[in-house]
Amino acid sequence: MTERPNGRAPLSSNVVAERPAAAAGSEATPPAPGGAAVSGALAAAALAALTVLVVHLLLPNGQTPQPAWTDALAPWLRPYPAALEAMFGAAVLLAALQGAWRPLRPWALHYAPLAAGTVVAFGAWDLITLKFGWMTLPFFPGPGAVLAALVEDRALLFESTWHSLLLLLTGYAVGVTAGLVSGVLIGWFTRVRYWGMPILRVVGPLPATALIPLVMTLSSQAFVSAAALIGFAVWFPMTMLTASGIANVRISYLDVARTLGAGRLYLIFRVALPSALPNIFLGLFMGLGASFLTLIAAESVGVPAGLGWYLTWQQNFVEYAKMDASILIMALFFSTLMTLLFAVRDRVLRWQKGVIKW
């Protein structure tokens, strides 16, 4: 896919000539970045990685770190220093490659400052915890301990992530499907709206987590109960936004369709539903956020697997590095799902002008 500021399809020059005002903003492609600028950005990233690495290895610890499996390794081979070394190596390698392979340049120029910033943030974390002791052990382990815990527990963390993913997707799919059906019915049929809206108004705002004690008795299988709970959390925003999107379809679109010979099915599924899609995506995003919350809550109390379970389980052993590691995984996991949903939206709503980039 070609990168365009607002995801428009390429236009023939004919249209551009006909409406210069509308086209001017989106048609200008930025000039290719020069080699010196790219080298500079990559050098900054390499320098940041090197500095943070040297500080980690040479600055004496302000607190005694907890014993870990990595104590047997040479300091520079432990996961966190190794990651910094990899970052340094990658920056140097890219700086060498960008002269020969130009397509790399815009990409490198975009991500090098972000990488440098990330490295600096890790360095600051290292300083205020392990090195200076402003945040004390064992509650606030440094990046070295957290990355070590991540590597140590990788199998269990992977299994937990996989289980969370299955549960989340099951519950989300149930909630989205139910929300779409009830949203279309409430949005289109006034009689369904009469009875549906009061139910929605009373039941919808309930936090799904309040229902955990009740729902866990639904089924002897915790997975089924938790999926139903997540489904409920997703169902409310999906229903509200789908219904409002359907109910607010421009009347003139319906009028046009009717004069073209459209029947009720066409009006609902080929006019109202696509015109409600921007709203429906809002519901999908809100539902996804609600599903994360409900997932972790359900796993923390009732489901004997998943990232939420891992987090509370490690809490019992006062394993703060492992808790932090699972939170790190959750952040990456949820962010990836959000990014995927944004990618789907950008594809489905490519007919819309000016969508926000994630």
Add this chain to the structure above:
Amino acid sequence: MTAPEKTAAEGSSLVVRDVGKAFRAADGSAVPVLERLSLTVAAGEMASLVGPSGCGKSTLLRLIAGLDAPTAGEVRLGAAAITGPGAERGLVFQDPNLFPWLTVRGNIQAGLVARGVLNRRRHEVEEFMALVGLEAFAGAYPHQLSGGMAQRAALARALINHPKVLLLDEPLGSLDAFTRMRMQDEVLGLWRARGTTMLLVTHDIDEAVYMSDRIFLLTPRPCRVERVLEVALPRPRQRNGPGFLRLRAEILEMLHFAGKGTA
């Protein structure tokens, strides 16, 4: 596509008889918009409705399209009374109202999809895109089109159903003067090529004189037909010919916009 037979065409003239339409105001009283309005548009004719704004021209078109029901009188197309919207009566609005989620092709074939005949008549989609000169923009989305292109797509979308009557509600009203004059010729070209009966609502007296066989002058609310003018000028018409200017002045006079100094 075959040219309409003269005899078949005569059977499908548009008849509006004693039609009334009242809307209910906020205080519950009935506000008449149309009152005992009658007119007949012959099959294949290009007729226009001219009158003060807000007088109910659009309401009349909606009644003919079947989107609203009259409170009195009847509307017929040929022998059949109009009871609801149908594909034999196309409607084009001032706003093209293209479906923004469909490409130009998707919009133009919408009528075929809606009636479930796309597979049988898919070849016509290309034909109608060519008819309005949008073949190169088949994959473009409406927000990428200029106003004139969007309105051409809207015309093709209405015409692909082969309507007997095409209702045009100020279709060129939002275009700039030059695009507008070019589009007037394009609409006339479509009318000549396809023999579709057209009923045009317009505020633009020049447009009415340039395009119509007959002009219905309407009164302010409640709306009635005040005068029917035959435009006997030969086509293609000269926008500054003496006959054109005389008729134009006559209409301005009738609408009391002539000003002092005019005969």
